[in-house]
Amino acid sequence: xxxxxxxxxxxxxxxxxxxxxxxxxxxxxxxxxxxxxxxxxxxxxxxxxxxxxxxxxxxxxxxxxxxxxxxxxxxxxxxxxxxxxxxxxxxxxxxxxxxxxxxxxxxxxxxxxxxxxxxxxxxxxxxxxxxxxxxxxxxxx
Numbered sequence: 618x619x620x621x622x623x624x625x626x627x628x629x630x631x632x633x634x635x636x637x638x639x640x641x642x643x644x645x646x647x648x649x650x651x652x653x654x655x656x657x658x659x660x661x662x663x664x665x666x667x668x669x670x671x672x673x674x675x676x677x678x679x680x681x682x683x684x685x686x687x688x689x690x691x692x693x694x695x696x697x698x699x700x701x702x703x704x705x706x707x708x709x710x711x712x713x714x715x716x717x718x719x720x721x722x723x724x725x726x727x728x729x730x731x732x733x734x735x736x737x738x739x740x741x742x743x744x745x746x747x748x749x750x751x752x753x754x755x756x757x758x
Contacts, residue, residue: 619749625742632735639728646717647724650707653677655718657698661688671696677706679713687716689723697722 655677663670670692678684687708698704698718708716717723 619746622742622746622749625738625745629735629738629740629742632731632738634735636728636731636735639731640725643724643728646709647707647719649710651680651710651713652719653679653706653708654703655687655706655716657700657702657704658686659700660696663692665692668694670694673698673704673718675704675706675716675718677713677716679708683713685713685716687714689718691723 655675657673658676659674661672661674663672671694672689672692673696674686674688676684676686687706705719706716707719708714
């Protein structure tokens with residue numbers, strides 16, 4: 618039981634660090650980002666391991682008045698937005714080609730999942746460790 622507790626505590630620590638890293642990356646990107654609204658204009662489809670993946674392409678106007686078309690970097694297994702749908706967009710100042718669709722899923726889901734898995738792993742590790750210590754104190758195992 619001691620090994621399981623240690624592994625869960627280690628997994629929890631790694632996941633919490635990953636969650637903190639992802640949250641920091643998102644905060645750094647968003648801190649000075651320009652915000653606007655874009656329109657989904659098409660999807661790029663690709664095959665990966667026998668599955669179809671979709672990356673939305675969206676068009677927006679910068680604060681300087683330039684019309685930019687950008688494509689999400691990470692694919693998804695479904696078309697999350699309808700063609701013509703308005704989406705929130707953020708891009709680093711002076712770098713509109715680095716634009717991203719600014720939804721919770723795109724910005725925060727990875728960090729939230731990593732932190733949740735980390736917390737659950739730490740809690741489980743602590744409970745398993747306590748149970749193992751109680752067992753040893755009672756003279757078992």
